[in-house]
Amino acid sequence: MTLTEVLPSIAGSLHTKLEPDVWPRSACAGPDGLSIAGISVNELAARFGTPAYILDEDEVRRRCLDYRVALPDFEIAYAGKALMCRAVLRLMAEQGFSLDVCSAGEVAAARAAGFPAERILLHGNAKTSEDWKAALGYQVGRIVVDSLDEIQQLGSLARYPQRVLIRVTPGVDGHTHKAIATGVEDQKFGFSLRSGAAMAAVDAVLAQPGLRLAGLHCHIGSQVASVAGYELAARRMVEFIGRIRDRHGVVVGSLDLGGGHAVPYLPGEQEFDLTGYAQRVRVAVNYTASALGIPALKLTIEPGRALVANAGVTLYRVVTVKGPYVAVDGGMSDNMRVALYGARYLVRLAGRPSGAPIRTVSVVGRHCEAGDVLATDVPLPSDVRPGDVLAVPVTGAYHHSLASNYNQVCRPPIIGVRDGFARPLVRRETEEDLLARDVG
Numbered sequence: 001m002t003l004t005e006v007l008p009s010i011a012g013s014l015h016t017k018l019e020p021d022v023w024p025r026s027a028c029a030g031p032d033g034l035s036i037a038g039i040s041v042n043e044l045a046a047r048f049g050t051p052a053y054i055l056d057e058d059e060v061r062r063r064c065l066d067y068r069v070a071l072p073d074f075e076i077a078y079a080g081k082a083l084m085c086r087a088v089l090r091l092m093a094e095q096g097f098s099l100d101v102c103s104a105g106e107v108a109a110a111r112a113a114g115f116p117a118e119r120i121l122l123h124g125n126a127k128t129s130e131d132w133k134a135a136l137g138y139q140v141g142r143i144v145v146d147s148l149d150e151i152q153q154l155g156s157l158a159r160y161p162q163r164v165l166i167r168v169t170p171g172v173d174g175h176t177h178k179a180i181a182t183g184v185e186d187q188k189f190g191f192s193l194r195s196g197a198a199m200a201a202v203d204a205v206l207a208q209p210g211l212r213l214a215g216l217h218c219h220i221g222s223q224v225a226s227v228a229g230y231e232l233a234a235r236r237m238v239e240f241i242g243r244i245r246d247r248h249g250v251v252v253g254s255l256d257l258g259g260g261h262a263v264p265y266l267p268g269e270q271e272f273d274l275t276g277y278a279q280r281v282r283v284a285v286n287y288t289a290s291a292l293g294i295p296a297l298k299l300t301i302e303p304g305r306a307l308v309a310n311a312g313v314t315l316y317r318v319v320t321v322k323g324p325y326v327a328v329d330g331g332m333s334d335n336m337r338v339a340l341y342g343a344r345y346l347v348r349l350a351g352r353p354s355g356a357p358i359r360t361v362s363v364v365g366r367h368c369e370a371g372d373v374l375a376t377d378v379p380l381p382s383d384v385r386p387g388d389v390l391a392v393p394v395t396g397a398y399h400h401s402l403a404s405n406y407n408q409v410c411r412p413p414i415i416g417v418r419d420g421f422a423r424p425l426v427r428r429e430t431e432e433d434l435l436a437r438d439v440g
């Protein structure tokens with residue numbers, strides 16, 4: 001099925017729900033165009049300008065609830081890199097979630113949001129002295145160590161017994177884009193299980209009096225659609241816990257299986273089978289553990305994208321239409337994912353209905369690169385014109401956090417919407433913000 005067949009234009013679909021797999025559940029196409037959480041996108045665009053990241057706050061809550069219900073016995077640590085601002089961090093804290101951070105800046109954001117330090121895990125394959133300072137200063141609960149240098153550094157820096165997890169590379173292919181596949185051998189993350197590096201890391205941690213081995217961690221990649229890789233990784237990790245016990249007499253009590261659960265970006269794409277994940281991973285862990293005589297393990301997961309991606313919609317205004325190119329007032333500075341991973345998006349004429357025939361176009365950005373494309377081969381009404389508001393769904397994760405100032409463009413705001421009300425969560429960057437940093 002082509003996109004043109006999947007997507008009717010808004011005309012003729014009065015008050016219909018949109019494709020539920022990619023839009024927030026509150027999104028609705030009506031006679032005046034699209035609304036989200038009861039607010040028209042025209043009003044949002046007029047009040048807050050474009051481009052703007054709209055975040056349906058209740059959709060984030062619903063996604064969190066889905067996780068809590070499917071995995072009541074798991075610790076859920078939100079991977080803050082997906083979307084980080086105080087409002088989202090507070091929301092995650094209210095859910096009782098933990099938080100995965102990976103830099104001094106992310107620790108500072110968590111601290112500013114009042115996120116409880118004991119529920120924070122610090123990640124990173126190359127933690128800097130600033131990262132150590134921030135994490136130890138805030139007394140984050142757990143640090144995930146990723147190299148022997150780091151184990152030594154942390155061992156000498158920690159002023160109290162610091163709980164650490166060891167990041168293990170389980171040699172599992174999550175079948176995702178190469179740039180975000182982290183479970184396979186030969187890459188920068190983690191200690192390889194196969195080469196023996198992971199056991200050497202265990203030896204090193206246990207030899208440091210300032211460190212307490214609190215658990216093991218693995219993360220096989222991001223936008224991973226199938227459960228099979230998680231199952232395999234879980235089994236290998238538990239077997240490794242058995243080998244650690246045999247070698248050191250130490251029983252590791254917790255296992256963090258990382259995040260990476262995929263979301264659909266286009267209608268009809270496969271949903272991540274969360275219930276299947278819960279069942280199959282539990283069975284893999286419990287079966288392997290009981291076969292090896294290992295007591296029940298405390299399990300953690302770290303979803304980022306799956307909690308926020310589908311709650312986000314980016315609004316743009318059309319600047320110009322030239323042949324098959326519809327150019328908007330944003331682009332690769334607010335959505336790097338097309339250039340980085342060849343990601344594909346759906347685009348809708350959102351500000352008004354149109355009965356015009358559909359044609360296939362490319363929606364492009366305003367930046368000085370031919371590769372600054374937001375979506376290719378998208379069906380849009382043929383009367384799309386300058387000033388029209390377009391909406392792109394599934395932009396809640398890794399859009400704001402990957403945004404740049406390319407061409408001295410100011411990063412868009414994040415506008416939270418809920419129950420007919422809209423509020424800025426992150427304000428639009430200004431030229432003054434940019435110039436203030438230029439001190440030469």
Ligand SMILES: Cc1ncc(COP(=O)(O)O)c(C=O)c1O
Nearest residue numbers: 079222223259260302303304305
């Ligand atoms: C260590 C770790 N945990 C969790 C995540 C979250 O991934 P995702 O947003 O795909 O769930 C990432 C990013 O891939 C990560 O590197």
Ligand SMILES: N[C@@H](CCCC[NH3+])C(=O)O
Nearest residue numbers: 081180222223337397398
């Ligand atoms: N930036 C990636 C995900 C990276 C995951 C971080 N470990 C994306 O947009 O898909």
